[in-house]
Amino acid sequence: MDTIIPPPPPLIEARGLRFEVGGSAGRVNILKGVDLTVREGEAVGVVGPSGSGKTSLLMLLAGLERPTAGTLRVAGRDLTALDEDALARFRREEVGIVFQAFHLVPTMTALENVAIPLEFSGDEHAFARAEAALRAVGLGHRLAHYPGQLSGGEQQRVAVARAFVALPRLILADEPTGNLDRATGQAVMDLLFDLRAKYGTTLILITHDPALAARCERQVHVADGMIERDTALAPA
Numbered sequence: 001m002d003t004i005i006p007p008p009p010p011l012i013e014a015r016g017l018r019f020e021v022g023g024s025a026g027r028v029n030i031l032k033g034v035d036l037t038v039r040e041g042e043a044v045g046v047v048g049p050s051g052s053g054k055t056s057l058l059m060l061l062a063g064l065e066r067p068t069a070g071t072l073r074v075a076g077r078d079l080t081a082l083d084e085d086a087l088a089r090f091r092r093e094e095v096g097i098v099f100q101a102f103h104l105v106p107t108m109t110a111l112e113n114v115a116i117p118l119e120f121s122g123d124e125h126a127f128a129r130a131e132a133a134l135r136a137v138g139l140g141h142r143l144a145h146y147p148g149q150l151s152g153g154e155q156q157r158v159a160v161a162r163a164f165v166a167l168p169r170l171i172l173a174d175e176p177t178g179n180l181d182r183a184t185g186q187a188v189m190d191l192l193f194d195l196r197a198k199y200g201t202t203l204i205l206i207t208h209d210p211a212l213a214a215r216c217e218r219q220v221h222v223a224d225g226m227i228e229r230d231t232a233l234a235p236a
């Protein structure tokens, strides 16, 4: 009898994802039924107008927010079923995030910013690995600098090193070059794509720049809380 090896399950599988928030302004219906499947190793550019729900979708995929309805499996876990501790473990083990505004801890050096999250997850070699990650992004000479002593591009490279240091299966990037000039942004983006190619990491990249989105083999267009279009392209 032939042995049939089933294909690996997708890294991300979202069905009917809805996200509503309530507040003084009343209920806001942010995501209105998103279906999304992403295979391991894919690079997906997420584009769409301001306010369409891109960052909200990223927050759900990262386990930083919980969907109001729908199912969401990421890296083999049903995120809707996890308690806060399990969600925190999921984020540490499976996800690296790069935000537009860098989000480094201002009172920690570059080295500490990269090492401390690793140390939290019990890695005895956290500082050595963090140093190697910073060297890999060209910041071996800036280990003891605080974020306030680094340029924007350097801060974002620290954030990229932090995102990759635990070798997560998924990198989520939300306009990672939005606060950088064109040349610096290009260098950060090259770094992101180089590391992703090296480690085979799945990448979800939110961007307003069509040229950046075109570096991904697939583009998802979000409009008014829904996926309006999902197109595969040959990578640039």
Ligand SMILES: Nc1ncnc2c1ncn2[C@@H]1O[C@H](COP(=O)(O)OP(=O)(O)OP(=O)(O)O)[C@@H](O)[C@H]1O
Residues within 6 Å of the ligand: 021, 023, 028, 030, 048, 049, 050, 051, 052, 053, 054, 055, 056, 057
């Ligand atoms: N906590 C919140 N409370 C109320 N409304 C919110 C909240 N967070 C987001 N929204 C609204 O949800 C919509 C989607 O926001 P989101 O940040 O996901 O958009 P986006 O596509 O990332 O936009 P941009 O391109 O400007 O970053 C917006 O209209 C926003 O005002």
Ligand SMILES: [Mg+2]
Residues within 6 Å of the ligand: 054, 055, 056, 174
């Ligand atoms: Mg956004």
